[in-house]
Amino acid sequence: MSTTLAPTADAVPPSSSDLKAVFTPHPAHDVEDDTDDEDAQPLLETERTFKDSVHGLIKLSNRICKIIDTPQFQRLRHIKQLGTSYYVWPAASHNRFEHCLGVAHLAMTQIQRLQRLQPDLKITQQDVDCVTIAGLCHDLGHGPWSHVWDTMFIPKALPGKKWKHEDASEMMFDDLIKEPNVNVSPEEAHVVKALIAGDLSRCPELKGKEFLFDIVANKRNGLDVDKFDYLARDCYAIGQGESVSSERLIHSARVIDGQICYDIKDANTVYELCWSRFSLHKRIYNHKTAKAIEYMLIDAVLAAEPYLKIAEQIENPKQYVYLTDDIKLRIQSTTEPELQKARDLLYRIDTRDLYKWVEYKVYPWSVKDVCRQRITPKAIVTHAKKIIKPDNEMYELAQELDEEHVIVDLAHMHCGMKEQNPLNFVKFYSKRKPDRARHAEGGDISHIMPEVFCEVLLRVFARDPRFVAVIQLGFRQVLKAIGNAEAEEEVDLDSESEPDEPTTPKPPKRTMSRNVSRVFAPPDGAVAQGGTTSTWGHNAFTDVGNTEGRDNLPSGSGKKRGADARSPSPPKKKGRTAK
Incomplete structure (x- = not known):
């Protein structure tokens, strides 16, 4: 039996009362609420939902959103997460803004899970808010083109000055909490800045809650939600897909003896995350074309520095808030002859005439x-x-x-840990002994791992x-x-050395290197590169x-x-x- 949408001759038009009933708002949709109970307030008044390409729906409280709705945080919309790698991977157009939202989401997810599953940790709502805010604001201080600014431009523009983007993050956070709608107490601000720095010594009052410093900026082993987000987000942006499941590691996390530990069955996932970091740095962040453009941008800004005094703005939050990737367009829009060299270099970037x-x-x-x-x-x-x-x-x-x-x-x-095996800095537990953590040995994980x-x-x-x-x-x-x-x-050392008396060879010392090497060696008869x-x-x-x-x-x-x-x-x- 088919259904027709066309009106028939017998159709009766709706009455005015019917129309009034259709367009009368339902009581459940009323905006105003007379109750004083905050928990009974409509959902839209207590939290906001963001649709994220990596984590799906992100829900953040109204208090956190007041921080997002400030000039200091909105500035991150204009700073590319991957800096000049965007010139190589056109889809990698994501900014520090969405990365910080993702880190806040993961930080809140992790600490709320620990709060729920391990009540003995005595995690308070203030702890949850401080960790979430630290995740949200950890990158407030990034300059134009992200790491290019503090690792390449500032050392040349201001020789001898010890400055890093984390310093600017604290400066911008101090300025942000002065905004009239932001509700962060001085005590909370002190904790948030210590969490961003990953420095427990700045908060002796948190003794007994050392694990809070493992969530956003983990100085112990580098496993933190900042890394969880940028690895997943960057892989997604370049079309590689998700490399490691951060959700799995968050669900595996457990606090034992004051630090976050992981289920031993996830040890390979931890290693894969560390290897992904190495791989992205080598293939993406340090791509030869991206590097060439980095040097061209720095040369251009240095050429403009004597006239624009750009480096001086890093100490003033009211000026730094406008210091973003847009600086390239600002220089290109000038007409002064003193800036011609800078404009020429930026023109070469646009026309792909690169170093x-x-x-x-x-x-x-x-x-x-x-x-x-x-x-x-x-x-x-x-x-x-x-x-x-x-x-x-x-x-x-x-x-x-x-x-x-x-x-x-x-x-x-x-x-992640320079010459050291990052797994040597992580402790694991098992389901059989969930309250006992220890370092893993070679046979606990795999023998197919690099020696270096x-x-x-x-x-x-x-x-x-x-x-x-x-x-x-x-x-x-x-x-x-x-x-x-x-x-x-x-040769000189060999000629000067005296022949030693024959001695009984000693057995080799036992070392932490218990793995098969992945170091490249040419096959028999072949010659290494360079002849x-x-x-x-x-x-x-x-x-x-x-x-x-x-x-x-x-x-x-x-x-x-x-x-x-x-x-x-x-x-x-x-x-x-x-x-």
């Missing part, structure tokens, strides 16, 4: 100080000028090369593409010099054009430019300036 990547190499953590001290722009320029002689086709470029053309970027890659948990990623960039091949030659000569120096040092098994061999996969053997270039050799000898460096581009 050129020259070479990269991954080094063991143990040589990080050698890399920092000896692989410098000055060393690269010196060696390039030394090896390229007047009859070489690149001689003129070598003479023109200076330190300003060279960028050496050193990035420390690790799983950190490395150094070194990359060299050229600000001018004409110098790519020259810089690469200089860089490889630096590597060769370091390798030769180490070899000579080993040598030395740590200081170059990366043969990054040769610029036809440069086979150029790193072994003898003095005075090299063909002059001719029909059969092309220059390995591209011709100089016509000057492009911002309109």
